[in-house]
Amino acid sequence: MSIVLVLQLEKELHKRITFVTFFVFTCSREGCRSSNTSTTLKPQPTSQTGCKARLSACSDATGVWKITSVYLEHNHEISPSKFRVFRCYRELNAHVKRQLEVNDIAGIPLHKSFNSVVVEKGGYENMTFIEKDCRNYIDKVRKLRLGEGDAAAIQAYFSKMQSLCPGFFFSLDLDDDGRLKNVFWADNRSRQAYKEFGDVVTFDTAYLTNKYDMTFAPFIGVNHHGQSTLLGCGILSNEDTETFVWLFRIWQECMEFQTPQGIITDQDKTMQNAIEIVFPNTKNRWCLWHILKKLPEKFGYHSQKASILCSVHELVYESQSENEFEQGWVSMLDMYELQNNDWLIGLYRERRRWVPCFLITSFWAGMSTTQRSEGINAFFYGYVHSKISLKQFVEQYEQALRSKFEKEFQADFKSFSQVVPCVTRFDMERQFQSAYTIVKFKEFQQELTEKMYCDIESTDEGSFGVRYVITEDFTVHEKVKEKIFEIMFERDKCTFSCSCHLFEFRGIICRHVIIVLIRNKFSVVPEQYILRRWRKDVRRLYTRVKINYNGWITTPVQLNYEKLCDAFKNVADLAADNDNETQMLLEWIESKTSDLAISKLQLDCGRNLVSPPSMQVQSDRVDNLYQTSTCKVLDPKYTKTKGAPKKLRKKVHWRSAKDINFIFY
Structure with a gap:
């Protein structure tokens, strides 16, 4: 022994x-x-x-x-x-525990963390534990982070975040029994970003997040790099009008009652009713992608399915005016005898909510679908799963949000330190090069280069300015077609309006306007057509907001551990090339390990003589159980999994x- x-x-x-x-x-x-089980024909192994x-x-x-x-x-x-x-031989050392905890916070699945340790150890035969031990340890750590109840833990967590960051906002909606129904929260950075990019948002609820089957409901905007940015999050237990009204009102209060100009959603009627109640002056646009993807399903039975789909897409994307769309729609119904199709009748009745030609005169930051929200859902997919708890979801949400902010920071740095070379000699290109972020400058540059496919067909001067007729050649299914656009241009005021309405819709000057400006000897674009929203030289308040998340809880023991690991890494880097130095260090480490193990055991024995084990308290994560409210919140309702409960060991x-x-x- x-x-x-x-x-x-x-x-x-x-x-x-x-x-x-x-x-x-x-x-x-x-x-x-x-055995207490009645199924004696199927005994469990022992x-x-x-x-x-x-x-x-x-x-x-x-x-x-x-x-x-x-x-x-x-x-x-x-x-x-x-x-x-x-079991008596299996043991997780401090290094593996630390690695598992860090990976768990980062959202890395446990089986991947375990496999990385196997590779690091050189195979399963060198392991002192199995995957089940890792899973049990992570479950124990999560319980320490969660506390007694999921709802109580999330309430305590939000309260602590509010104490750390005064701008943190959250609200919990409870039922009559004090059970958690809905949750909303937004950090201070998101609230400040809303002041910059809250003009247009997308809202989608197509992603289940946790073991209670509650719905993730993010508010998404677009920043100056064209990236999705989170403007608040909700977790909902229901998707009725009452729930959406609660969420929208809380979000409106959080954003200091600054309402968006436009909001993009799916065709959900309850969501539409709630928007009309809370945001009566906000334009509600339906997601175009959700509508068009239903076409194959709705007309799968029709003998002329392919022709119908082609006609609908052409009407939606090629119609430049409301009259053109309406006349084309009637002609399509007559051609395919679809006058009695209820789905098409409903779509036509609500055409002002989804057809682009009815909406392009308003600013939508280039968005026509809720794919921003779905992209955010896909982004969170690497961090959360369908059985995650509420508290775990919020923690992983922080990690995902940090990653989004880091990507924005890198985009800011790229626009600050790099420039995309100009491809022409026009001064207006250099004007946008110095003003816009790289992504938005590339969009303008594309319009500038594609003006070569445009030509001024005719001009007509009137009392309201000059009317230009522009023809553009474009290719559809390897066939060259011609499209006509009209521009009204006032030279004295240097104002213009194009029938494509690209500037109104996206905030980028179109190729048709560029060719008119060049014809009229304008070397630069008037400042009113360079949007502050896309500029890279604007000092935005939200970028200076400190990102103060709970993050990894660092104890003195963990700090010492990190210092020792860093020191050992430096020593290993210096000595690895020398066999003699390596052998001397290994012998010293082995000797020191034995001395420290004996000293630690003797010290622990002395401590245990003073106080019984029942009086010892693990305090590494006590601060995660921070409580600021005496109101007890019960967990949401959910269906328990099947199977017998675990037997208590005797x-x-x-x-x-x-x-x-x-x-x-």
């Missing part, structure tokens, strides 16, 4: 010296399992074989411990080659020793 094992046994004796006077070390396969191998000891009146009996014969086969999978085993268990009788 090694000195370390002897000290471990001595440690356990000292820990229990004031509580027990007799103990027995038994084989892990002692005893017989008593490791208990009634093995009698054991060691007994007792203490006398003076406190001296003596071994009273020893029986070393086992009634089962012993296999030293399988020792690493026995005996407590001590797993610290290498080949024996510890049982109190």
